Amino acid sequence: MKVCLRSLLLGLALMGSVSGMARVQFDQWFENRTLRMDYVLSGDSVEQRISLDELYSLPYWAGRRNNLDSLHLEGNGQILMHDAASGQLIYCLSFSTLFQEWQHTEEAQRSYKSFECTHLLPFPRKKVNVTVRLQNSRREVTCERSFPVDPEDIQIRRLDKVPAQPHKYIVKSGTAEKCIDIAILAEGYQESEMDSFYADAQKMSDHLFAHEPFKSMKRCFNVVAVASPSIDTGVSTPRNKDWRRTALGAQFDTFYSDRYLTTLRMKRVQDMLSGIPYEHIVILVNTDTYGGGGIYNQYMIAAMHHPSSLPVCVHEFGHSFAGLADEYAYGDEVTPYYHRDVEPWEKNITTLVHFEQKWKDMVPAGTPIPTPENKNVKTETERIGVFEGAGYLKKGVYRPVQDCRMRVNNVPAFCPVCQRALKDLVNYYVK
Numbered sequence: 232m233k234v235c236l237r238s239l240l241l242g243l244a245l246m247g248s249v250s251g252m253a254r255v256q257f258d259q260w261f262e263n264r265t266l267r268m269d270y271v272l273s274g275d276s277v278e279q280r281i282s283l284d285e286l287y288s289l290p291y292w293a294g295r296r297n298n299l300d301s302l303h304l305e306g307n308g309q310i311l312m313h314d315a316a317s318g319q320l321i322y323c324l325s326f327s328t329l330f331q332e333w334q335h336t337e338e339a340q341r342s343y344k345s346f347e348c349t350h351l352l353p354f355p356r357k358k359v360n361v362t363v364r365l366q367n368s369r370r371e372v373t374c375e376r377s378f379p380v381d382p383e384d385i386q387i388r389r390l391d392k393v394p395a396q397p398h399k400y401i402v403k404s405g406t407a408e409k410c411i412d413i414a415i416l417a418e419g420y421q422e423s424e425m426d427s428f429y430a431d432a433q434k435m436s437d438h439l440f441a442h443e444p445f446k447s448m449k450r451c452f453n454v455v456a457v458a459s460p461s462i463d464t465g466v467s468t469p470r471n472k473d474w475r476r477t478a479l480g481a482q483f484d485t486f487y488s489d490r491y492l493t494t495l496r497m498k499r500v501q502d503m504l505s506g507i508p509y510e511h512i513v514i515l516v517n518t519d520t521y522g523g524g525g526i527y528n529q530y531m532i533a534a535m536h537h538p539s540s541l542p543v544c545v546h547e548f549g550h551s552f553a554g555l556a557d558e559y560a561y562g563d564e565v566t567p568y569y570h571r572d573v574e575p576w577e578k579n580i581t582t583l584v585h586f587e588q589k590w591k592d593m594v595p596a597g598t599p600i601p602t603p604e605n606k607n608v609k610t611e612t613e614r615i616g617v618f619e620g621a622g623y624l625k626k627g628v629y630r631p632v633q634d635c636r637m638r639v640n641n642v643p644a645f646c647p648v649c650q651r652a653l654k655d656l657v658n659y660y661v662k
């Protein structure tokens with residue numbers, strides 16, 4: 232087993248305090264404002280560079296106020312904020328990026344590109360160092376860079392007085408301080424189509440909160456729909472040479488994959504949300520062509536007018552909100568995303584290298600590994616086992632149930648393991 236010692240130690244250090252005493256008090260270290268950090272990841276299939284772009288000050292801090300110095304998930308990268316004077320870790324978050332996905336493409340072997348990234352951090356009272364760290368699919372640290380941040384720096388662009396886009400609350404359970412704040416943005420809806428967008432946002436939200444554990448934890452969430460108008464209706468489809476002027480610059484054919492609908496314009500996305508407290512971003516696209524994507528702690532995006540749109544939204548939200556892995560498999564070939572000798576950090580798949588960190592406690596005694604599928608039923612969502620085939624691989628990667636929302640579109644629920652992962656994450660944010 233080849234696991235990077237450094238990343239293991241990092242994991243232990245960062246995750247150790249999840250259930251422990253709160254070591255970092257929010258009010259001691261932070262103001263009730265947000266430090267928006269825009270940075271650029273660039274490189275090719277081998278090289279990675281991290282460069283700071285711009286810092287912003289936004290009113291309010293809508294993120295978590297507890298567990299500030301602990302990570303719930305490892306992600307494919309982390310941001311760590313240390314107090315400059317003492318070196319104490321005072322905030323951290325984890326994420327995944329489109330840049331790291333792109334590095335596995337054929338294009339990355341012949342090109343060198345840059346990708347916009349943005350993260351929201353609580354606004355520090357004192358000088359800090361902010362470190363961006365990237366990891367590969369073997370969970371080894373591959374690139375790391377620190378940036379000093381002085382909260383008094385006049386170059387921090389203050390967006391405190393920028394008026395918010397028109398918006399409507401769909402779910403309002405409490406203050407931004409107490410709740411998890413989801414912002415839903417419109418992409419490819421013209422000004423005259425905003426009633427249709429608000430109706431779509433309501434539909435998406437209702438569908439999400441019909442799923443457990445969101446249904447029974449709805450009191451922990453606020454959902455706001457933000458009217459971000461586009462000049463053109465619809466969305467860009469490069470394979471048809473069809474480029475449209477849309478608010479967030481979204482497009483199909485990301486990395487030359489037809490159904491992969493994303494936006495690479497993170498600054499535009501974040502600009503649209505100035506003045507509105509938000510933590511998690513949902514982008515609804517005004518098209519009936521199938522597609523979507525979800526990137527952990529960045530955003531989820533989905534076509535809104537395809538018959539499968541609502542299930543796709545929930546699946547992609549599983550990726551973007553909770554870093555859940557895909558529970559489906561393509562084939563037996565080696566993929567760059569998971570390795571059979573490395574335990575993935577995602578909660579809902581395992582290579583059995585460290586199954587005790589996953590759902591081993593939920594598997595009934597005597598369950599065979601791999602667990603045989605029940606071919607006599609259309610879908611089976613409750614029987615917990617160790618089913619082979621997940622994380623794009625047919626062999627060596629396992630999923631918790633035969634059929635889950637993270638595997639197929641026609642299943643109306645997350646499996647019990649995904650539900651537990653989601654519930655634990657919600658508690659991490661709000662408790």
Ligand SMILES: [Zn+2]
Binds near residue numbers: 558647648
């Ligand atoms: Zn699942």
